[in-house]
Amino acid sequence: MTGVIVNQTSQTASGAVCAHWRDFLALTKPRVMTLVVFTGLCGLLAAPGHIHPVLAFTAILCIALGAGAAGALNQWHEAEIDALMKRTANRPLPAGRMDRQAALHFGVGLGVFSVLLLGLAANWLAAAILAVSILFYVLVYTVWLKPRTAQNIVIGGAAGAFPPLIGWAAVTGDVSALPIALFCLIFFWTPPHFWSLALFVKTDYANAGIPMLPVVAGEVTTRRQIWGYTAIMAAAAMAPVLLRLTGPIYGTTALLLTALFAVLAFRVSVNRERDPERMLAERRLFKFSILYLFIIFGAVVVDRWVYA
Amino acid sequence: MNALPPRDQDQIRARQRGRAIVTGLILGALVILFYAITIVKLRNGG
Structure with a gap:
């Protein structure tokens, strides 16, 4: 299935051609992001040493954007599965409110931007851990483990465990x-x-x-x-x-x-x-x-x- | 290519306008953020 979304009943021509900006926001799974941002912030605040508030804000912003990118790529890959579940059927892709290609571009762009910005603003160790966490969530959890094994969330759970490491590394430059x-x-x-x-x-x-x-x-x-x-x-x-x-x-x-x-x-x-x-x-x-x-x-x- | 009904065209224009406004706001915020990061980095000698 190429770019065609499953739930055709709610699909409108305008929705597929031009998605609402709120749908891009929904792609980032803002509710899941709350916990990710909070644990990242705690890692940053618990770390010894000093970080300028502007750089601290940027680091947390990058963690949020990275989590958003991972969420968007997850929804891009699972559009057909989401359409089959009551809990996820109204997401932008299964509901037909967004073109699938747009979600892919948005996710990749956001992920690359978040890693580069964190590397430039804080340090490249923090950026590398952020990159690993995004790739782990998308490739290891979403693409590989989730459809194959019942232990998917045990190993995949590591993706959600990275934020305190990123916050800490942003301040100290080490782990x-x-x-x-x-x-x-x-x-x-x-x-x-x-x-x-x-x-x-x-x-x-x-x-x-x-x-x-x-x-x-x-x-x-x-x-x-x-x-x-x-x-x-x-x-x-x-x-x-x-x-x-x-x-x-x-x-x-x-x-x-x-x-x-x-x-x-x-x-x-x-x-x-x-x-x-x-x-x-x-x-x-x-x-x-x-x-x-x-x-x-x-x-x-x-x-x-x-x-x- | 089939033309979209007027109602859909209006909806697309409204969405394009909304996206343009949000994109503009995000770009403005990023300009301010990059400026602030540059100043902090220069002061820290990095």
Whole structure:
């Protein structure tokens, strides 16, 4: 299928010829970007040393643009799959509001621009990590893993874990133990976060033929794996304290929040509800996991500012 | 090539106008940003 979008019913001639600027914005997945920008900002604020506010702003802007580019290229590649899922059917490409070529050009242009600008404004190590994160998300996760394996989001989750490294590298020009620990925290946080969502939107993924864990291995296995990855995530969350990279503010926050996360994950692991509408434990874990990451990264910054 | 109905032509013009305005604003913001980055880099000796 070349440039033809699947959902023809809502396609208008004007939509395909000239997309609205809001559709370009929607291509960047602004809601997903919030967490990426926040963790990148925390990496930048927690880093030792000084960065001029203009360069700090530019670094965060580049992380946002890079994430937007990755989102746009993801939607370009998955236009046909998105059309099959209720959750994504109204995106600009499956809804026929945008030409597919325009999305490709927008994504590539935005990605190249973000990497070059970060290299020129901050340093080329940060730019290289940004480039790797965009390529990892698009090529490794979207093109390679997602349609092939149920472990797609485990490895693909690395793409979302890069922002603290980028923020840190933008200030220091290198990468040390704390940003690597933060990378690991997001990496192991992703499976319980994403699989709790996948449990109650399982039908969507099944319809689109995406081998998400609940579709391929079943709900019981998914629930067990959520619990398993939560245990590893808990270790990753406590690692900065045990390695003396952070102080008691982070330590106390991480301990309390991770304990609560574990309780919610345990409830999901023992729940046997099969009706997605009644999966309250799964919805609760999904919502809390987002809050968890925001608070725990905020605690890293506060802790570093107080004790560094 | 078939001509588009007047309603679609109007919609395309409205969208082109909207995109031109947003592009102009983004370019203006980038000019300011590049100027600020240049000043900071010059002051830092880099």
